[in-house]
Amino acid sequence: MTMILEALQFEFMRNALVAGLLTSIICGFMGTLVVVNRIVFLSGGIAHAAYGGIGLAFFFGWPYLTGTIGFSVVAAMLMSIITLKARHRADTIIGVVWALGMAIGVILLDLTPGYNVDLMSYLFGSILTVPSSDLWIMGVIVLFVCSLVLLFYNQWLALSYDEEFARIRGVPVNALYMGMMIMLAIAIVMVIQVVGLILVIALLTIPPYIMEKFSKSLLQMMLGSSLLGLIFTISGLWLSYKFDLTSGATIILVSGIVFMLVLLGEKILRLKKQEMRAVGL
Amino acid sequence: MNRPVIELNQISFGYNGQPILEEVDLVIEDGDFVALIGPNGGGKTTLLKIILGLLNPNSGSVRVLGKSPEKASAEIGYVPQNVHLNTNFPVTVLDVVLMGRIYPGWTARRYSAEDRTSALQALEKMEIADLAAHRIGELSGGQRQRVFIARALVTEPSLLILDEPTASIDARGQEDFFKLLAQLNEKITILVVSHDFYAITPYLKSVACVNKRLHYHMQAPGSEDALDLAFRCTVEDACPVEMLRKKYKGNHTHDHDSGGPSI
Numbered sequence: 001m002t003m004i005l006e007a008l009q010f011e012f013m014r015n016a017l018v019a020g021l022l023t024s025i026i027c028g029f030m031g032t033l034v035v036v037n038r039i040v041f042l043s044g045g046i047a048h049a050a051y052g053g054i055g056l057a058f059f060f061g062w063p064y065l066t067g068t069i070g071f072s073v074v075a076a077m078l079m080s081i082i083t084l085k086a087r088h089r090a091d092t093i094i095g096v097v098w099a100l101g102m103a104i105g106v107i108l109l110d111l112t113p114g115y116n117v118d119l120m121s122y123l124f125g126s127i128l129t130v131p132s133s134d135l136w137i138m139g140v141i142v143l144f145v146c147s148l149v150l151l152f153y154n155q156w157l158a159l160s161y162d163e164e165f166a167r168i169r170g171v172p173v174n175a176l177y178m179g180m181m182i183m184l185a186i187a188i189v190m191v192i193q194v195v196g197l198i199l200v201i202a203l204l205t206i207p208p209y210i211m212e213k214f215s216k217s218l219l220q221m222m223l224g225s226s227l228l229g230l231i232f233t234i235s236g237l238w239l240s241y242k243f244d245l246t247s248g249a250t251i252i253l254v255s256g257i258v259f260m261l262v263l264l265g266e267k268i269l270r271l272k273k274q275e276m277r278a279v280g281l
Numbered sequence: 282m283n284r285p286v287i288e289l290n291q292i293s294f295g296y297n298g299q300p301i302l303e304e305v306d307l308v309i310e311d312g313d314f315v316a317l318i319g320p321n322g323g324g325k326t327t328l329l330k331i332i333l334g335l336l337n338p339n340s341g342s343v344r345v346l347g348k349s350p351e352k353a354s355a356e357i358g359y360v361p362q363n364v365h366l367n368t369n370f371p372v373t374v375l376d377v378v379l380m381g382r383i384y385p386g387w388t389a390r391r392y393s394a395e396d397r398t399s400a401l402q403a404l405e406k407m408e409i410a411d412l413a414a415h416r417i418g419e420l421s422g423g424q425r426q427r428v429f430i431a432r433a434l435v436t437e438p439s440l441l442i443l444d445e446p447t448a449s450i451d452a453r454g455q456e457d458f459f460k461l462l463a464q465l466n467e468k469i470t471i472l473v474v475s476h477d478f479y480a481i482t483p484y485l486k487s488v489a490c491v492n493k494r495l496h497y498h499m500q501a502p503g504s505e506d507a508l509d510l511a512f513r514c515t516v517e518d519a520c521p522v523e524m525l526r527k528k529y530k531g532n533h534t535h536d537h538d539s540g541g542p543s544i
Contacts, residue, residue, distance in 0.1 A: 036370060151389045158380045161370055164361065168333055168354045169436070170385025215371035216416055 007241050012128050016247070019130045019194050020233035022138045027203035028226030029149050030187045032218055033180055035208040036160045042079055043204055045094040046181075047188045047197045049075035049101025051122060055108030065137070068189045075101055076185040080177055124248040125196025127237070134194060141190045145183050149222070156180070157218050199248045203229050206255040210262050232258070284311050284347070286440050286470045287332055292341035294327055301327050305341070305495045314466045314486040317474045323492035325474045326362070329444055332472075333359060346439055355385060358433030358469075360426070362444035368418035374428050375400055375413040381435035396435075403431035407461075423454050434465075441465065443473045459484045 007013045034043050050072040057067025075097055083090040106119075149156060158166040159176050167173045191200045207225035215221035236251030243250075287309040294302040302324045309315055319325050330336040331343060334350030345353035358381075378400040384390050404410040407427040412420060417428065426446060433441060443462075447455050462471055463484040489495060 036367075152387070154380075154383055154390070154392065155388070157372070157376070158383050161367060161372055161377065161380065162361070164335065165359060165380065165432070166383070167335060168357065168359050169381070169383050170355050171383060172387060175387070212369060212371055216373050216414075217371055217376060221371045 004238070007238075011132075012130075013237075013241070015130045015132060015135060016127045016237055017234065018135050019127055019138065020237060020251075021230055022135070022142045023191050023195055023199075023203060024207075024229030024233055025226045026142045026145055026187045026191060027200065028207060028224075028229050029146050029222045030184050031204035031208040031229075032211075032222045032225055033149070033156060033160060034184065034204050035212060036218065036221075037180070039083075039184075040201075040205055041091060042076075042083065042094055042181075043184060043188065044201055045079055045098040045101075046072055046076045046185050047192060047200055048098045050185075050189050050192060050197070051105035052101035052103075052108070053105070053189070054122065055105035055112075058112045059108040064193070065189070068193075069186055071101075072185040072189050073182055076181040077178060080181040084174060084177060121196070122192065123196050123198050124246065125192065125194055125199060127195045127199075127247050127251075130194050138190055138194065141186060145187055148179070148183060152176070152179075153219065160218070195251075196248050199252055202252045202255050203232070206259045207232065210259065213262075213266075229255075285309065285344075286311050286313070286346060287472070288342075288344040289328075289332075290342045292328075292331060292338045292343065294324075294331060294336065294338045300493065302331075302338070302491070303494050305491070307489060307495055309470065309472060309487075311470055312466070312486075314463070314471045314484060315473070316485050316488050317472060317491060318488065319491040325491055326444060328491055329442060329472075329474060332442065333357060355436070356439045358436050358438030358441040360429045360433050360441070360443040360446060362446075362448065362474075370417060372417055373413065374404070374409070374415050374417055374420065377417055377428055378403055378431045378435055381432040399435050400431070403434045404428075406434065407431045422448075426458075438469060441469050441471045443471070445474055447475060 008017075034040055050068055052075070053068035053071025054064070056062070056071055057064050060067070079090070079094050079097055082093045155166075155171055155176055158169070158171050159173055159180075163173055188200055188204075191203075195203075207228040208221060211221045211224035211228060215224055232255040233251050236254040237247055239245065239254065240247040240250035285308050287307065289305055289307040292302055292305040292307075293300065305328065307328075317325055317328065327336065331338050332345055332350060334343075334345075334354045343350050346356055347353075375397070379392050379396060381403075382392060382396040382400065401410060401413060404413055407430055409420075409424055409427050409431070412424060412428075417425065420428065430443075430446075447458065462473070465471065466484075466486075
């Protein structure tokens with residue numbers, strides 16, 4: 001307890017916690033949509049292609065957010081148009097955009113004279129060095145994305161559950177899908193800057209995957225995933241502080257271990273059920 | 282006679298030059314109960330998707346309820362074939378049925394008390410109101426089928442379209458199921474895609490057989506006549522009705538030699 005209080009005396013630690021909270025919320029909301037729509041690979045594509053945007057922003061001297069969000073939104077729309085038009089080819093195209101985005105980023109950074117961001121901070125972020133100003137921008141984006149998700153909740157639900165039926169009912173499926181991609185791109189870019197690309201993918205997938213089993217509605221899944229993500233973030237931060245480990249990687253490790261335990265628990269439960277049934281016969 | 286609910290005029294459709302449907306003409310009138318039968322890959326589902334406005338034909342014209350299919354689709358209750366879709370999805374039975382009450386366009390509208398009442402009533406009609414709070418994945422295939430029909434019914438449709446509705450229902454359930462459809466047919470025009478032609482026969486008013494082309498679409502007053510007429514389908518090699526007929530004959534429930542058309 002004293003150790004936690006001691007840790008909280010540092011502003012960077014408090015900022016890390018707030019960043020973790022905001023990341024958990026946006027990843028809980030968008031991650032739920034990602035998992036139920038099975039677009040994890042597409043999210044990975046957006047996150048990696050965003051590196052091209054970072055290169056672009058540095059090369060042309062644009063502000064970081066403008067360049068990166070612009071590039072990612074374009075990449076996301078490209079990938080989602082292809083997904084809507086030719087579903088059976090979508091994974092290949094996403095793979096290409098994924099690789100190309102990263103390559104463009106690396107080369108543009110090569111060509112940019114002077115200071116360059118290094119790849120590691122992009123991959124794993126630096127949750128311990130988030131400035132307060134970034135937290136404000138994050139807060140606004142989290143508020144914006146979550147309000148949109150809640151406002152059109154029934155429509156996202158209809159789209160995610162049965163796209164064909166939604167289309168027949170006159171729900172603007174294509175526009176909603178695009179909207180989802182744009183929100184996803186904005187959320188990913190925002191969070192990458194803070195916690196890194198690997199942690200974004202972990203928090204977009206692991207908490208929603210676990211919560212999907214225990215939820216009766218998308219909303220429950222969103223709120224549950226946010227909470228679970230927060231638990232992972234806080235325990236990961238605490239462990240990294242205590243054992244002097246890289247924070248982002250520790251958070252992912254904690255999430256991954258819980259993920260494995262849930263899978264294992266599920267397997268044991270299923271075997272027990274089968275056993276009971278066998279005895280019953 | 283009655284006003285036509287579906288009018289297909291010289292519909293052709295194909296992917297990459299592979300024809301799936303050729304010059305299909307079909308008129309379905311108000312109050313009809315039609316079975317659309319035919320072999321797998323014969324274009325049944327494609328024809329449904331054209332009627333629903335999900336696919337556009339390469340040529341020919343489609344009118345549904347006197348409108349373009351995109352405009353008419355809101356008045357069509359559609360029950361999809363795959364009831365095993367997304368069984369892990371975190372959604373309750375009631376919430377699935379409520380999707381039938383969704384408003385078209387971008388809207389932040391919540392479901393009203395009235396929407397909930399009508400969803401519950403539809404579930405009661407399908408005799409699964411007690412499952413309303415269950416997760417959709419906890420239900421059996423047949424129960425999920427009923428949920429999807431309830432979802433189609435709350436849209437208050439003028440036309441109900443079901444794609445292979447018996448695929449996940451056992452033989453005894455099918456009998457009840459078709460009785461239920463016959464009861465719904467008192468108010469709604471029904472188009473059902475089925476390879477289970479045998480089970481559905483006693484309740485049908487007409488039969489259409491589609492195998493690239495539409496072979497027959499016959500209206501008959503009695504169900505047995507409908508079956509007899511459909512038998513003529515067998516002049517086409519690829520039509521599966523021959524097979525179904527044998528199954529039917531094997532049960533000795535219908536005598537083909539007593540005055541019916543000779544086959």
